[in-house]
Amino acid sequence: xxxTLNKIASALAFLIGGIAVAAGGLVLLGQETDYxxxxxxxxxxxxxxxxxVFLTAILIWKNNxxxxxxxxxxxxxxxSVMLILLSAYRGIVSAHSLEDMTVRIVAWAIILGxxxxxxxxxxxxxxxxxxxxxxx
Numbered sequence: 038x039x040x041t042l043n044k045i046a047s048a049l050a051f052l053i054g055g056i057a058v059a060a061g062g063l064v065l066l067g068q069e070t071d072y073x074x075x076x077x078x079x080x081x082x083x084x085x086x087x088x089x090v091f092l093t094a095i096l097i098w099k100n101n102x103x104x105x106x107x108x109x110x111x112x113x114x115x116x117s118v119m120l121i122l123l124s125a126y127r128g129i130v131s132a133h134s135l136e137d138m139t140v141r142i143v144a145w146a147i148i149l150g151x152x153x154x155x156x157x158x159x160x161x162x163x164x165x166x167x168x169x170x171x172x173x
Contacts, residue, residue, distance in 0.1 A: 040100050042155035046148045047098035050108070053144045054089025057082045060137075072131035081118060082137070085111065097152065105152055112145040 061083030064070060093111055096104040119138045122130045 040155060040159075042151045042158070043097055043100050043104070046108075046151040046155070047094050049144060049148050049151075050089055050097055050111075051094040053141060054086045054094060057086025057141070058090060061086060070133075072133050073129065075126065075130060075134070078118070078122070078130070078134060085114060097148070105149075105156070108145065108149055108152060112142070112149055115141045115145060 061079055064074060064079055065083060089111060093104070093107045095101075096107050115138060119135075119142060122135060122138065
C-alpha cells in the first residue's frame with residue numbers, strides 16, 4: 038500500500054514539533070523575548086514538541102496502529118490549551134503565543150486530514166484487492 042500521505046503528514050509533524058523544540062529550547066536556555074512568557078505554556082510547547090519529534094512523527098511515518106490516536110491526542114491537547122488561553126489567560130497571553138498555537142492546531146488538522154485520507158484510500162484498495170481475488 039502506498040503511504041505517501043502518511044509520509045507527508047509525518048514530515049509536517051516532525052517540522053512543527055521541531056520548531057516548537059527549537060523555539061522553546063532557546064527560551065528555556067535564557068533567550069530574551071519581547072513578550073510575556075507563561076512558564077507552563079513554554080514547558081507544554083517544548084514537551085509536546087519533543088514527543089512529536091521523537092514519538093508521534095515516527096509512529097505516523099511507520100503507519101503504526103497508534104499513529105492516529107497519538108495525532109488525535111496531540112490535536113486535542115493543543116485545542117484544549119488554546120481554549121484555556123482564550124478563557125483563563127485572556128489579556129495575559131501574548132498575541133505571539135496565540136498565533137503559534139493557531140499554527141499548531143491548523144497543522145495538526147492538516148496532518149489528521151492527510152492520515153484519514155490515507156486510511157480511507159488504504160481500506161478502499163484493500164476492498165478492491167479482495168474483490169479482484171474473488172475472496173469477498
